[in-house]
Amino acid sequence: MTTAFDPIDLSGTRLANRIAMAPMTRSRAGAGRVPTDLTAEYYAQRASAGLIITEGVQPSPVGQGYPGTPGLHSEEQVAGWRKVTEAVHDRGGTIFAQLMHAGRIGHPDLLADHPGGLRPVGPSPVTAAGQLYTPDGMKDFVTPRELTGAEVRATIEDFVTAARNAVDAGFDGVELHGANGYLIHQFLAPNTNLRTDEWGGSVEGRIRFAVEVARAVAAEIGPGRTGLRISPGNPFNDIDEPEPDETYTALVTALEPLGLAYLHVLEGSPASRGLTLELRKRFGGALVLNPATEGPTSAEDLALIEDGTADLVAFGALFLANPDLPARLRANGPYNTPDTATFYGGDHRGYTDYPALAV
Ligand SMILES: Cc1cc2nc3c(=O)[nH]c(=O)nc-3n(C[C@H](O)[C@H](O)[C@H](O)COP(=O)(O)O)c2cc1C
Incomplete structure (x- = not known):
């Protein structure tokens, strides 16, 4: 029987085990949105x-959605990430950069230091309900500026350039963030994509941006180095997808010929398992699963590998708090408890000071 501790070949990249670290924003980038030495240590x-899978990394300045998130669009950022990838490779690890364009989930205040300032963009001028954290406290989301057709194409090119930068920085690949209500998800969902051009108007139109980003990035760095994260039906960030099965089945069917390394499914609820299994059937690459469970993903979820539901299981909060998580899973614990107060921003506390098990 295959277990979580068995190696796996991910389209030519050998992974030591089937336990993935889920992408987690930590908002600790330094000046110029450059990852620091502390990031490399973490x-x-x-x-x-x-x-x-790293925290979400903006492929372009306007793609930033939260304070202190790192980018992959400047030389300084590439140099900063190179230290991270070298540190991980020195320890025998494999690391993909998550390319996250936040789209309408952002605020001009976060982008004010760019020349002329910037305003968040989206498929359509639909404002997200709710507020977000800015340097001056919580503020309402703003109405995004609708991307023109030419700007949609330019945004795809931004993903391509960032993917090339990621490989130049030593990453083993990139994960495209198509989940959680950010730009790619905003194109997929009918309440955020009201376009009537080729980028909207039907299931085929709404999936086009995700497919074209994946196609262009795979053409640039290789499909074996490209993954995609999705969260069908997840209402986070004011997304409303009444019929996720239709959209995501069409998406995965269109992606299948590209030969991507993996599909990363973040399940919105236990009810979405049927769709997960359907997508797995249609997708030729590996399935990374971040399962819907009460509380954080835990040791019990490793059974999903043993019973063939998934190829890898992704752990978020538990990996944040347990740097040696695979060893702890193997030993059946104990586990450090994640400290939510230090999830976003701050210094080494709650970042690099979670202890490993004594050996
Ligand atoms: C502090 C924190 C930051 C996160 N940032 C991201 C992110 O940048 N990109 C992303 O796709 N998901 C992000 N997530 C979601 C996680 O990847 C994961 O889906 C979620 O934590 C559920 O998994 P878990 O139960 O194992 O924690 C974040 C979660 C946490 C706790």
């Missing part, structure tokens, strides 16, 4: 993961 501590 990821190196977690290099025993079969696959590390």
Whole structure:
């Protein structure tokens, strides 16, 4: 029987085990949105993961949605990430960068230091309900500026350039963030995509942006180095997808010929397992599963590998708090408890100071 501790070949990249670190924003980038030496230490501590997926990284300045998130669009950022990938590789790990364009989930205040300032963009001028954290406290979301057709194409090119930068920085690949209500998801969902051009108007139109980003990135760095994260039906960030099965089945059917390395499914609820299994059937690459469970993903979820539901299981909060998570899963614990107060921003506390098990 296959277990979580068995290696796996991910389209030519050998992973030491089937335990993935889920992408987690930590809002600790330095000046110029550059990852720091502390970032390198944080990821190196977690290099025993079969696959590390980094925090969301903006492919372009306007793609930033939260304070202190790092980018992959400047030379300084590439140099900063190179230290991270070297530190992880020195410890035998594998690391993909998550490319996250936040789209309408952002605020001009976060982008004010760019020349002329910037305003969040989206498929359509639909404002997200709710507020977000800015340097001056919580503020309402703003109405995004609708991307023109030419700008949609330019945004795809931004993903391509960032993917190339990721490989130049030593990453083993990239994960495209199509989940949780950010730009790619905003194109997929009918309440955020009201377009009537080729990028909307029907299921075929709404999936087009995700497919074209994946196609263009795969053409640039290779399909074996490209993954996609989705969260069908997840209402996070004011997304409303009444019929996720139709959209995501069409999406995965269109992606299948590209030969991507993996599909990463973040399940919105236990009810979405049927759709997960349907997508797995249609997708030729590996399935990374971040399952819907009460509380964080835990040791019990490793059974999903043993029973063939998934190829890898992704752990978020538990990996944040346990740098040596695979060893702890193997030993059946104990586990450090995640400290939510230090999830976003701050210093080494709650970042690099979670202890490993004594050996
Ligand atoms: C602090 C924190 C930051 C997160 N940031 C991201 C992110 O940047 N990109 C993303 O796709 N998901 C993000 N997530 C979601 C996680 O990847 C994961 O889906 C979620 O935590 C559920 O998994 P878990 O139960 O194992 O924690 C974040 C979660 C946490 C706790």
